[in-house]
Amino acid sequence: MAMRSSTATSLLSRTLRLRATSSPPLLEPSAHRLPRVESRAASSSSSSGGGDPSGQEPAPAPMDSPIKVFSDLRGGGGGRGGGAAIDAGGSARKPLSLWPGMYHSPVTNALWEARSSIFERKMDAGGNADAGPQTELLTKRPAQSRTSIVYKFASDDILREQYRDPWNEVRVGKLLEDLDALAGTIAVKHCSDDDSTTRPLLLVTASVDKMVLMKPLRLDTEVKITGAVTYVGRSSIDIQIEVTQVDQDGDVQSDPIALTANFTFVARDSVTGKSAPVNRLSPETEREKQLYAETEALEKVKRRKREEQKGVLEKGVHKLGAEAERLKALLAEGRVFSDFPALADRDSILMKDTRLETSMICQPQQRNLYGRIFGGFLMHRAFELAFSTAYAFVGQRPCFLEVDHVDFLKPVDVGDFLRFKSCVLFTQLENKWQPLVNVEVVAHVTRPELRKSEISNTFHFTFSVGSDALKNGVNIRNVVPSTEEEARRILNRMDAEGLFD
Numbered sequence: 001m002a003m004r005s006s007t008a009t010s011l012l013s014r015t016l017r018l019r020a021t022s023s024p025p026l027l028e029p030s031a032h033r034l035p036r037v038e039s040r041a042a043s044s045s046s047s048s049g050g051g052d053p054s055g056q057e058p059a060p061a062p063m064d065s066p067i068k069v070f071s072d073l074r075g076g077g078g079g080r081g082g083g084a085a086i087d088a089g090g091s092a093r094k095p096l097s098l099w100p101g102m103y104h105s106p107v108t109n110a111l112w113e114a115r116s117s118i119f120e121r122k123m124d125a126g127g128n129a130d131a132g133p134q135t136e137l138l139t140k141r142p143a144q145s146r147t148s149i150v151y152k153f154a155s156d157d158i159l160r161e162q163y164r165d166p167w168n169e170v171r172v173g174k175l176l177e178d179l180d181a182l183a184g185t186i187a188v189k190h191c192s193d194d195d196s197t198t199r200p201l202l203l204v205t206a207s208v209d210k211m212v213l214m215k216p217l218r219l220d221t222e223v224k225i226t227g228a229v230t231y232v233g234r235s236s237i238d239i240q241i242e243v244t245q246v247d248q249d250g251d252v253q254s255d256p257i258a259l260t261a262n263f264t265f266v267a268r269d270s271v272t273g274k275s276a277p278v279n280r281l282s283p284e285t286e287r288e289k290q291l292y293a294e295t296e297a298l299e300k301v302k303r304r305k306r307e308e309q310k311g312v313l314e315k316g317v318h319k320l321g322a323e324a325e326r327l328k329a330l331l332a333e334g335r336v337f338s339d340f341p342a343l344a345d346r347d348s349i350l351m352k353d354t355r356l357e358t359s360m361i362c363q364p365q366q367r368n369l370y371g372r373i374f375g376g377f378l379m380h381r382a383f384e385l386a387f388s389t390a391y392a393f394v395g396q397r398p399c400f401l402e403v404d405h406v407d408f409l410k411p412v413d414v415g416d417f418l419r420f421k422s423c424v425l426f427t428q429l430e431n432k433w434q435p436l437v438n439v440e441v442v443a444h445v446t447r448p449e450l451r452k453s454e455i456s457n458t459f460h461f462t463f464s465v466g467s468d469a470l471k472n473g474v475n476i477r478n479v480v481p482s483t484e485e486e487a488r489r490i491l492n493r494m495d496a497e498g499l500f501d
Contacts, residue, residue, distance in 0.1 A: 106159065107149055108181040108376065133269055134198045139280040142288050145190040146228035147182060153219045160219050170217035172400050173383035175243070180205060180376030182227050183239045183263035184368070190229045190237055191267060191278050201276050202268040205375035205408050206236065209262035212402040217245055217258055230262075230288070231295035235275040238295050239263045262295075327487045334482040348478040351486050354424035356389045359446075362416045373412040378443060378457055379403070382420060386439040386461040389422040393437060396474055398463035401436070404496070410445060410456045417446040418456070424479050425460070426490050435476045437463045438493065460493060 153160045153170075165171045187203045217223055227241035243259040269276045283289045337344045360381075368374035383403070390398035412418060421442050428436040441459040446452070465474055481487040 106162065107151070107178045111147075111149070111178075111181045111185045133276060134193050134201075136193075137277060137279050138193055139282050140190055140229075141282055141284055142228040142230065143284070145186045146226065147186055147189070148224060148226040149178070149182065151223040151225075153223065154221050164219055167397065168219060170219060170223065172213070172217075173380040173387075175217070176211075176379040176383055176403070177376035179211075179225065179241055179243075179261050180208075180263065180374060180379060182225055183241060183261075183265065184374070186227050186229060186239050187237045187265040190232070190281070193279070199270055201278070202270040202273075202370060203237075203265050204268065204370075204372075204411065206264045206266045207408065208264075208375075208379070208403070208406040210402060210404050211259055211261040213259050213400055214255075215245075215258050216399075217243070221246060223258075228288075229281055230291040231299070232278055232281045233299065234277055235267045237265045237267070237278055238299075239265065240291060323491065326491055327484060330481055330487040330490060331484065333480045334487075337480070338482060345478070347475070348480050350482050351423055351425070351479050351490075352482060354389065354393050354479060355422065356385060356392065357419065357421045358385055359417065359419040362412060362414050362418055364414050367414050371414065373414065373416070373418075375408055378408075378412065379406070379459070382441040382443065382457070382459040383461065385420050385422045386441050386459065387463070389424060389439050389441075390437050390461075390463040393424050394463075394465055394469075394474065394476060396465055396469040398437065399466055401462045401464055404460040404462070406457060406459055408457055410454055412443075412445055412456050417448065419444045419446050419453075425493055426479050427476055429476060429478065433467070433470065434464050435470075437465075437476065438497075439463065440489070440493070460496075 151159065151163070153163070163170050163174055184203060184205070188200075191201050191203060223243065223245045225241055225243050227239055229237055230240045231238040239262070241261045241263065242257055243261075244256040245258050246256050267276045267278045268274065281292070283292045333345065333348060334350065337348075337350050358381075362373045366373050366377050383400075387398065387400065421444065423440055425438045425440045427438065439461045441461070442455060443457040443459070444453045445456045465476065481490055
């Protein structure tokens, strides 16, 4: 025990000396060089212990220094020495409030290391909670926030194993976690300023628009994710991310885009908690101007829909009557299951019989740089449960197709009791060659001591079934509600999907 105490004291002393003599530079995105995913073995030639043997402080990293990703989770290089590896105690140089949990993927850790260097620079220079907010907004270009990560699965055995699912494809849940981390890093870069005396903003994921997986992601070639800011409001930042992978045969004519995702972050003052203005955006290229215009038009549509929903009760009497008829039709078969179970349709199943549930206590290792459970982790856990639900329902491995719009309604903190409840909401069987299974996952923040439970997030995932399973005669049942509340959830989801338009 005494030896451990001595080692800890030595490490703390060395950490304090490092903190007193250096502060990590602001990491800027590269316009010409892409961040590369590499194993520790590949980087060992550039650094053996994380420190300069000469005792001299390493030169500041160039502005186009790539984000380093280490697949063995022992440390990243986003903060110092041009991305050189640091030793196991090196991460202790950061303030405790900036320590992200080590549960997350190597890509997430590398992105957070890059992001934390911005916060660290401000804290080292005196920018803290007592400092004032940013008073003068900057105008930034999308290129200033653009960031890319390349997964070199073909050459990095350790990284490939960390992302491999049982069917030798990329784990989608783990990828969703990385997408959120990348979007958060991009948002931080856009909102940062050159004044180290201003306090950083609190940036949280507000929503994720529909993400559609256009083709399976393989582990025998590179995968690249790239993102940049496309539009900003007063306190919101819209970010588009693309996941690309070249086809196995190397056909450059085919579209390499495998998935596109749109994230919306909102800025809050880290002291008052109120919405805070963000830097302006000035698109330059024709593509950037097109994305700006498209996102601006979409924002106007969303605002109009919100205004229309406020007046539904005033002028929606006819609509309510039509909805009552739809509810009655949906509940008709469910009542047969309740009243005459022997006569119920054997090709149908009650929604309540498709349910699965999991629960957890949110641990410190799962927190982000702000000390809360970050949105990517929630999406990861929700996807894993949705996949299991579809698997148990179909009886065959499901094929993920898309995740619909997600709103993050309530922050989740370390220590929260989190419950995920899932069910198959409905199925679409019109196309016999691509039947669809719609799975709903609801995340509840539960407080047993207060006898209280609140919904944090609602996720909707869509799965299908592989062609081989369909050829072998897999039968997918129709899902029917047994209560009015279940029927309303189905109707709301169908309306959101536009199935009644």
